[in-house]
Amino acid sequence: MRVGIVVFNKLNKTILLVKNKKDMYEIPNGKLMRNEQIESVALRIANGELKLDISENILGNIFSTLHGDKYYWIEIEKMLDSSSDPEIFKDWLPIERIFNISLEQQELKNEIIVYLYRLSYLKTQKxxxxxxxxxxxxxxxxxxxxxxxxxxxxxxxxxxxxxxxxxxxxxxxxxxxxxxxxxxxxxxxxxxxxxxxxxxxxxxxxxxxxxxxxxxxxxxxxxxxxxxxxxxxxxxxxxxxxxxxxxxxxxxxxxxxxxxxxxxxxxxxxxxxxxxxxxxxxxxxxxxxxxxxFIDEILLSAIEKLSAFEAQSLSTTIYGVTGLSESGKSSLSHYVDSKFSIWNIKFRSFIEISKGIIGNSESSIVDTFAIYYFIIFLRYNYYKKEIWLDSVYSKNFHESLKKFFLDKYKLVYLDVSQNTRLNRSEDSVDDFFAKDNKKILRGVEELKNQASFVVDNERDILQTKSFISNILEKRFTKKLKTKTIDELGVAQYIREVLNSIYGFIMKNYGEQCMLFSFVGSIASETFIDNWSDIDILLILKNKKDIDFLVLRNFISNLPIHVGFNIFDTIDIEKNNVDIKNSIVLYKIQNQKIFPQFITETIFMKEILLNDIIQNEEVAKNEILLQLNQILIEGDFGNIRKIFKLCLIVYIADLLMRGIITTSYQEIVHNLSKIDYDLAQFLDQLSSNPLHMNEADIQTLIQRTIRYAR
CATH class of the missing domain: 3.40.50 (Rossmann fold)
Structure with missing residues (x-):
C-alpha cells in the first residue's frame, strides 16, 4: 500500500507535483511500512522529503485508488520555492494545467478536479x-x-x-x-x-x-x-x-x-x-x-440491462443449490465437482469482488454487480457447459438468476427436516436457529415450491447422489442408424480407400471402438478429386491405447490425405470436444450424418442446437478476425484453407438462422434465399475449386466479411 499527499496552495491556486524517473508527473507518495500509520507516512513525505513544515491537523480529505492506496488532501497558504534537493524536482502547477497533463496516478485526476470544483477553486470552465x-x-x-x-x-x-x-x-x-x-x-x-x-x-x-x-x-x-x-x-x-x-x-x-x-x-x-x-x-x-x-437507480438500471444482454449469448446451464442450514449443500456440491467435473462455484467470491469495487452500498446493488461479474466470468469460460452454484441464498437472488438466465437456470432444493439438520449441526442450538431464521427471512424456505428439482436429503446419501446423477447425466438414448461404406455415394476407387481405413481401425482397435464415422465431404457425398480430404471421427474407450506412430505410417501410404479426429469416453463425458466435432456429433445424433459403426453402450449427452449456435457464433467471430488479418497482410497463398474458413462463416450464419447445412450445395441453396448474388458467386467457385486464384480468394474474403457484418 502507498500513501500520498495532494498539496494545494490557496495563495496562488497551485498544486504540488513531482517528476519521477520516467520524467512523468506524479502525486508525491511513499510506501506504508510495517506498523506505520498512514498519517505518519503523509507527514514523512510532507516534512521529511518536501520540507513543507506542516502539522497533522491539516491533513484533509482522503482519496482512494482501486489498489487501496490513500492520498491526503492538504491545503496551505504561503509562498514556497522549488526544492534545492537534486533528487526531487517539484513543480507548483496552476490548477488549470491539471486538465492537460498526464499523471502517474491518472485515476485520481478527475477526483482532484471534482474536489476543486466542490471547494469553488475552479469556476469558469464548462x-x-x-x-x-x-x-x-x-x-x-x-x-x-x-x-x-x-x-x-x-x-x-x-x-x-x-x-x-x-x-x-x-x-x-x-x-x-x-x-x-x-x-x-x-x-x-x-x-x-x-x-x-x-x-x-x-x-x-x-x-x-x-x-x-x-x-x-x-x-x-x-x-x-x-x-x-x-x-x-x-x-x-x-x-x-x-x-x-x-x-x-x-x-x-x-x-x-x-x-x-x-x-x-x-x-x-x-x-x-x-x-x-x-x-x-x-x-x-x-x-x-x-x-x-438517482446514482443508485441509474446504476441498477444500467447494470441489469447490461447483464441481461451479456447473459443472452451464454449456453451454460447453471444449477443453483439451496436449502436451509445443514441441509447438505456443501457435501453435495463437493460430490458434483468430483464426480462430474462440473465447476462448483462459491457465489460469495463474486459478492466480495462487488463490495471491493463499490463499497458498502445497499445489498441489492452489491448483488446486481456480483451477478454481472458472474456473467462475465461465464463469458470468459464459455466452454464450460454446466456450472454448479453454491448457494442460492435468498428468494431475491433466485429471481435475479431466473431473470437473467431464463431456462438455462435450474434450482435444486435440498429438503431436510429441522430435527435432522439440528442433529447434523456442530453449532449451538441458539446459533443454529439464528442461522435458520436468517435464511427463512430471506425466503429460502419458499424456494422449495419454485425449485426445478426437490431432493429428499433426509437419510440415504446414495439415493441423493443417484438422483443428482440422473439430473446431470442427461443420457442420449435414441438408437442411431448406420450406413455402410457401400451405401456412400462415392467413386469406386475412393470406396476402396475407405474400406482399407475402416478395416485397419477395426482390426487394430475394434474392441476399443465406440464410434467410427466418415464425416465432411465423404458423409455429404460431395468429394472432389485432388481437392477434398477424407475426414474421420473416431471415439474410443481410451485413446491412450492408440499407437499414433503406426497410425501415421498407415495414413502416409494412402493415396488421399486423411484427417482423424480422435476422442475417448472421458473426453465425451467431460465435454472436452471442440466446436467443429460437437457439430458433427449433433448431426450424428440427429441423423444428418450416418456413422459406419456405433456401440449401444456409448455414453453421449444430448447435444442441443442452442448450445451449438452459441459456440458457433464464437467460432465465426474468431474466423472473421483471421480473414480480416489475411486481407490486411495480403497473404492469399493457402487458397484451400481460406476457402474452407469462408465456408465455415456461412455454415455458422445459416446455423444461427436454424438451418443445418452439410454440403456446398446446401450452403449455396440456402444462401440464395438471403443473398442471391453472393450465392451465385460461391457456386461458381465451389463448382471448380481447382481453378480458384488469389484474386478470387481476395474477393471471397471481402464479400464474406461484408455478409457477416
Whole structure:
C-alpha cells in the first residue's frame, strides 16, 4: 500500500507535483511500512522529503485508488520555492494545467478536479461529461434516464465513430492524414455546438479519449507503420488542443477490450462507477439532494440491462443449490465437482469482488454487480457447459438468476427436516436457529415450491447422489442408424480407400471402438478429386491405447490425405470436444450424418442446437478476425484453407438462422434465399475449386466479411 499527499496552495491556486524517473508527473507518495500509520507516512513525505513544515491537523480529505492506496488532501497558504534537493524536482502547477497533463496516478485526476470544483477553486470552465461507452445498452440507459430526470442539462449524442471508423473507410484508407483530418473536423464541429450552449454542464455521447483510442487501433489494423502511427497521433493531439477548450470528464468506459490503451486506468467496473464522480460535479452546479438516490437507480438500471444482454449469448446451464442450514449443500456440491467435473462455484467470491469495487452500498446493488461479474466470468469460460452454484441464498437472488438466465437456470432444493439438520449441526442450538431464521427471512424456505428439482436429503446419501446423477447425466438414448461404406455415394476407387481405413481401425482397435464415422465431404457425398480430404471421427474407450506412430505410417501410404479426429469416453463425458466435432456429433445424433459403426453402450449427452449456435457464433467471430488479418497482410497463398474458413462463416450464419447445412450445395441453396448474388458467386467457385486464384480468394474474403457484418 502507498500513501500520498495532494498539496494545494490557496495563495496562488497551485498544486504540488513531482517528476519521477520516467520524467512523468506524479502525486508525491511513499510506501506504508510495517506498523506505520498512514498519517505518519503523509507527514514523512510532507516534512521529511518536501520540507513543507506542516502539522497533522491539516491533513484533509482522503482519496482512494482501486489498489487501496490513500492520498491526503492538504491545503496551505504561503509562498514556497522549488526544492534545492537534486533528487526531487517539484513543480507548483496552476490548477488549470491539471486538465492537460498526464499523471502517474491518472485515476485520481478527475477526483482532484471534482474536489476543486466542490471547494469553488475552479469556476469558469464548462464541464463536459463524456459517456465513452462502446456498449450501447448501458449508454442508452444512462442518456435516457438522465434526459427524463434532468431535462435542464443538454445532451449531445452524435455517434461520431460510426461515421469515421467504418468498413468503407477501412477498405479504402490509403492516406492516414485523411482520417486524422476527419477526427479533427468532428472535434471542430462539436466545439462549435458546445460553445452555443449556456449550461455549465453538458452530457456528451462520445469523448475525445475514445475517438483517439479508436483512431489508434484503426491505424494499426490498416497496417500502417509504428513510425507513421506516432506521427499521426502527435499531429492529432497538437491540432485537437484548440478544439478541446473545456473540461471533459471521462465518466464511463466499458467493454472496450479492443481499443483500451491503458488497462490499469480503465478498470471495467471502475469506469462504470465513475458515474458517481460526475454526479458529484452536478451537485456542485445544482445544490439539490435528489442526486444521491438517482446514482443508485441509474446504476441498477444500467447494470441489469447490461447483464441481461451479456447473459443472452451464454449456453451454460447453471444449477443453483439451496436449502436451509445443514441441509447438505456443501457435501453435495463437493460430490458434483468430483464426480462430474462440473465447476462448483462459491457465489460469495463474486459478492466480495462487488463490495471491493463499490463499497458498502445497499445489498441489492452489491448483488446486481456480483451477478454481472458472474456473467462475465461465464463469458470468459464459455466452454464450460454446466456450472454448479453454491448457494442460492435468498428468494431475491433466485429471481435475479431466473431473470437473467431464463431456462438455462435450474434450482435444486435440498429438503431436510429441522430435527435432522439440528442433529447434523456442530453449532449451538441458539446459533443454529439464528442461522435458520436468517435464511427463512430471506425466503429460502419458499424456494422449495419454485425449485426445478426437490431432493429428499433426509437419510440415504446414495439415493441423493443417484438422483443428482440422473439430473446431470442427461443420457442420449435414441438408437442411431448406420450406413455402410457401400451405401456412400462415392467413386469406386475412393470406396476402396475407405474400406482399407475402416478395416485397419477395426482390426487394430475394434474392441476399443465406440464410434467410427466418415464425416465432411465423404458423409455429404460431395468429394472432389485432388481437392477434398477424407475426414474421420473416431471415439474410443481410451485413446491412450492408440499407437499414433503406426497410425501415421498407415495414413502416409494412402493415396488421399486423411484427417482423424480422435476422442475417448472421458473426453465425451467431460465435454472436452471442440466446436467443429460437437457439430458433427449433433448431426450424428440427429441423423444428418450416418456413422459406419456405433456401440449401444456409448455414453453421449444430448447435444442441443442452442448450445451449438452459441459456440458457433464464437467460432465465426474468431474466423472473421483471421480473414480480416489475411486481407490486411495480403497473404492469399493457402487458397484451400481460406476457402474452407469462408465456408465455415456461412455454415455458422445459416446455423444461427436454424438451418443445418452439410454440403456446398446446401450452403449455396440456402444462401440464395438471403443473398442471391453472393450465392451465385460461391457456386461458381465451389463448382471448380481447382481453378480458384488469389484474386478470387481476395474477393471471397471481402464479400464474406461484408455478409457477416
Amino acid at each position: 464541464i463536459v461529461v463524456s459517456i465513452n461507452s462502446e456498449n450501447n445498452i448501458i449508454k442508452d440507459v444512462i442518456l435516457s434516464d438522465f434526459k427524463n430526470k434532468y431535462s435542464e442539462i443538454p445532451i449531445i449524442n452524435d455517434d461520431y465513430s460510426e461515421k469515421l471508423f467504418n468498413s468503407e473507410m477501412f477498405l479504402t484508407l490509403d492516406n492516414p492524414r485523411k482520417l486524422t483530418e476527419s477526427v479533427i473536423d468532428v472535434l471542430k464541429q462539436r466545439s462549435g455546438q458546445l460553445k452555443k450552449l449556456n449550461s455549465p454542464v453538458v452530457i456528451l455521447g462520445e469523448g475525445y479519449k475514445l475517438l483517439r483510442a479508436k483512431f489508434k487501433v484503426f491505424m494499426k489494423l490498416s497496417n500502417f507503420s509504428e513510425v507513421l502511427l506516432k506521427k499521426e497521433l502527435a499531429y492529432l493531439d497538437s491540432m485537437s488542443k484548440q478544439w478541446i477548450n473545456f473540461l471533459e470528464i471521462d465518466s464511463l468506459i466499458l467493454d472496450n477490450k479492443a481499443i483500451v490503451e491503458d488497462r490499469s486506468s480503465l478498470h471495467l467496473l471502475r469506469k462504470e462507477l465513475e458515474i458517481k464522480t460526475w454526479f458529484i460535479v452536478l451537485k456542485v452546479q445544482n445544490s439539490q439532494q435528489k442526486f444521491d438516490k
